[in-house]
Amino acid sequence: MKKKALFLFFFLPLIGIVLLFFVLSTVNRSYIKTKVEDLVKEQLRSTAEILKANISHYLSEDYKADEIFELYSGEENIYYMALLDDKKNILGWRSQFEGYLPLSRQTIGEKESWVIDSPVGKIYNFFSSFTAPDNKNYHIYLGYSLVNLEEMMAYSQRNFIILFSVIAGIGIVFFLGIYQIQARYIKKEKESEKEKREKERFREISAFTSGIAHEIKNPLNSLSLLLELLQKRSSRELREDVSQGRTEVQKISRIIDLFSAALKPMNLQKEKFVLKDLIEDIFESLRREGFSESVDLQYSGDKEVIINADKALMSQVFLNLLRNSLEATEKGAVRVQVKEYRKKVTITITDSGRGMSDEEKKRIFEPFYSNKKQGMGVGLYLTKKIIEAHQGRISFDSHRGQGTSFSIQIKGE
Amino acid sequence: MKRLSLRGWILFLFFTTLFSYGQKKEHFYNVDKEVTVKGSIKEIKMEPLYKNTSPFLIVILEEKKTKNTFNVEISPVWFFDHDFHQGESLVIRGSLYQSEDSAQNIIAREVQFSGQILLLRDKHGFPNWRGGKGQTRRKWRRKKDFS
Numbered sequence: 251m252k253k254k255a256l257f258l259f260f261f262l263p264l265i266g267i268v269l270l271f272f273v274l275s276t277v278n279r280s281y282i283k284t285k286v287e288d289l290v291k292e293q294l295r296s297t298a299e300i301l302k303a304n305i306s307h308y309l310s311e312d313y314k315a316d317e318i319f320e321l322y323s324g325e326e327n328i329y330y331m332a333l334l335d336d337k338k339n340i341l342g343w344r345s346q347f348e349g350y351l352p353l354s355r356q357t358i359g360e361k362e363s364w365v366i367d368s369p370v371g372k373i374y375n376f377f378s379s380f381t382a383p384d385n386k387n388y389h390i391y392l393g394y395s396l397v398n399l400e401e402m403m404a405y406s407q408r409n410f411i412i413l414f415s416v417i418a419g420i421g422i423v424f425f426l427g428i429y430q431i432q433a434r435y436i437k438k439e440k441e442s443e444k445e446k447r448e449k450e451r452f453r454e455i456s457a458f459t460s461g462i463a464h465e466i467k468n469p470l471n472s473l474s475l476l477l478e479l480l481q482k483r484s485s486r487e488l489r490e491d492v493s494q495g496r497t498e499v500q501k502i503s504r505i506i507d508l509f510s511a512a513l514k515p516m517n518l519q520k521e522k523f524v525l526k527d528l529i530e531d532i533f534e535s536l537r538r539e540g541f542s543e544s545v546d547l548q549y550s551g552d553k554e555v556i557i558n559a560d561k562a563l564m565s566q567v568f569l570n571l572l573r574n575s576l577e578a579t580e581k582g583a584v585r586v587q588v589k590e591y592r593k594k595v596t597i598t599i600t601d602s603g604r605g606m607s608d609e610e611k612k613r614i615f616e617p618f619y620s621n622k623k624q625g626m627g628v629g630l631y632l633t634k635k636i637i638e639a640h641q642g643r644i645s646f647d648s649h650r651g652q653g654t655s656f657s658i659q660i661k662g663e
Numbered sequence: 664m665k666r667l668s669l670r671g672w673i674l675f676l677f678f679t680t681l682f683s684y685g686q687k688k689e690h691f692y693n694v695d696k697e698v699t700v701k702g703s704i705k706e707i708k709m710e711p712l713y714k715n716t717s718p719f720l721i722v723i724l725e726e727k728k729t730k731n732t733f734n735v736e737i738s739p740v741w742f743f744d745h746d747f748h749q750g751e752s753l754v755i756r757g758s759l760y761q762s763e764d765s766a767q768n769i770i771a772r773e774v775q776f777s778g779q780i781l782l783l784r785d786k787h788g789f790p791n792w793r794g795g796k797g798q799t800r801r802k803w804r805r806k807k808d809f810s
Contacts (some may be wrong), residue, residue: 347789348716348739349690349691349713349784351692352692352694354693354694354695354722366787369785
C-alpha cells in the first residue's frame with residue numbers, strides 16, 4: 251500500500267467520524283435551540299398577556315400611560331414598551347435607551363411577534379390589541395431582551411466548540427498513532443522482504459561463484475604441480491622464470507580461496523574459551539611474523555573473560571585487526587582492552603598509527619576495497635561478517651595522524 | 664463649542680437629574696419620519712432630554728433653502744468630542760418630530776460635517792453610545808453621500 255493511500259485509509263475514517271459528529275451535533279443543537287426559542291417566546295407571550303391584563307386594569311382606574319409605564323421602570327428585561335390607541339397613535343412610551351422605540355407604522359400589526367437585532371442583542375417584539383373595561387381598544391407594543399437566551403446559546407456554542415476540538419484532537423492523535431504503527435509495520439515488512447530477496451540472491455551468487463572457483467582451482471592445482479615438475483627438470487636459466495610463474499599461479503589460487511571464504515555462508519562451531527588466551531596466542535604468532543619489533547603489543551582488562559564463539563573465526567578477526575593496526579603503526583603500541591559488563595564483552599583494539607582518510611572510513615568494510623598494495627580487501631569485510639554472524643557489532647573511530655580504534659561488542663558466556 | 668467648568672458640569676448634571684422630565688409622546692426615533700436637512704448652525708445648547716441621563720447636545724439648525732429652524736438632538740455631551748461653531752455647515756439625517764410647542768425637532772442618526780460623517784444611531788434608532796459589548800466608541804466614516 252502506498253504511503254498516501256495508507257494515510258487516506260486512516261485519515262478518511264477520522265474525517266468521516268468528525269464530520270458525522272459535527273453534523274449530528276449541529277442538527278441536535280439547532281433542534282434544541284429552536285425548541286428553547288419557542289419556549290422562551292411562549293413564556294414571553296404569556297408574560298405579555300399578563301402585562302396586557304394589568305395595563306387594562308390600570309387604565310380602568312384612570313391611570314395615565316406614563317404613570318403605568320413608571321410602574322414597570324424596574325423591569326430590566328423590558329427594553330421598551332408603548333401604549334397606542336385604536337388608531338395606533340402613541341399614548342405613551344418608555345425605553346431604556348434614549349429615543350429608541352423601533353416601531354414602524356408600516357409594519358406593526360402584520361405579526362403579533364417578531365425578533366430584531368440590536369447592538370445589545372436580539373429583542374423580542376410583541377404587538378397586540380386589547381379592550382379595556384371602558385370598551386376602548388388599545389394596542390400594546392413591547393420589546394423584551396433575549397440576552398439570557400443568547401448567553402445560553404453562546405454558552406452551548408462554546409461548550410460545543412471545546413468538546414468538538416477535544417474529540418477532534420484525540421481522534422487525530424489516535425488515528426495518527428495507528429497510522430504510524432501501521433506504517434512502521436509495513437516498512438519493516440518491506441525491509442524484511444527485501445532482505446530475504448537479497449539473501450536469496452546472495453545464496454545463488456555464492457553457489458554459482460563457488461562452482462566457478464572449484465572448477466578453476468582444479469586446473470590451477472594441476473598447473474602448479476606441472477610447474478613444480480618443470481622447475482625440477484628445467485635448466486638453471488629457466489628455473490627462476492618457472493619459479494616465478496609458479497608463484498603467480500599460487501597467488502591466483504590464494505585469491506580464489508579468499509574469494510570462496512568471503513562468499514561461503516558462516517557455519518559457526520561455537521565453543522567456550524578464555525579470550526585472553528586466544529589474544530596472547532595471536533600476539534605470539536604476530537611476534538613470530540616479525541611484526542612486533544618496533545611496536546609494542548599490550549593486553550589489558552578483565553582476566554577471565556570467557557566467550558562462547560567460533561574460536562577459529564574469532565582468531566581470524568583478531569588477527570586481521572591486529573595485523574592492520576601493526577601495519578599502520580610505525581612506532582608506539584597497539585593495545586587490546588577487554589571489558590565485560592552485564593554479559594556483554596567489549597574488545598577495543600587501539601593503535602597510534604596514521605589513521606584513516608574520509609574515503610577509507612566510508613568504504614572500510616566494503617569487500618575487495620583495500621589501500622594496501624598487496625591487500626585483497628577482504629579482511630575487514632570478513633571480520634564484520636564473522637562478528638555479525640555472532641550477533642555482535644563492530645565499530646571504529648579514527649583520526650588522521652592520531653590512530654584508529656576498533657571496538658567489538660559480543661555476547662559473553 | 665461653549666465650554667463649562669468642572670463645577671458647572673457637576674451642578675448641571677445634578678439639576679438635570681432632579682428635574683429630568685418624562686418622555687413626550689412623539690419624542691422617539693420614528694423610522695417612518697426620516698429626513699435629511701442641510702443647514703448651518705445658529706446656536707448650540709445642552710439640555711436634559713431623557714430621564715436619568717446626562718445632558719444632550721442640541722444644535723439649532725437653519726435650513727439653507729427654506730430658512731426653517733430645527734432643534735437637532737445630537738447625542739449626550741460626553742459622547743461628542745468635536746467643536747461645533749456658529750455658522751458651520753451640517754447635513755443631518757434623522758427622525759423628525761413636532762413638539763407640543765409646534766417646534767420642528769430632529770433626532771439625529773448621522774451628522775455630516777468637515778468632510779466626515781458621525782454615526783450616532785443605527786437604522787432603527789438605537790443610540791451608538793449605548794451599544795453593548797464595547798461598542799460605545801464614536802463611529803466615524805469618510806464623507807460620502809448618505810446611503
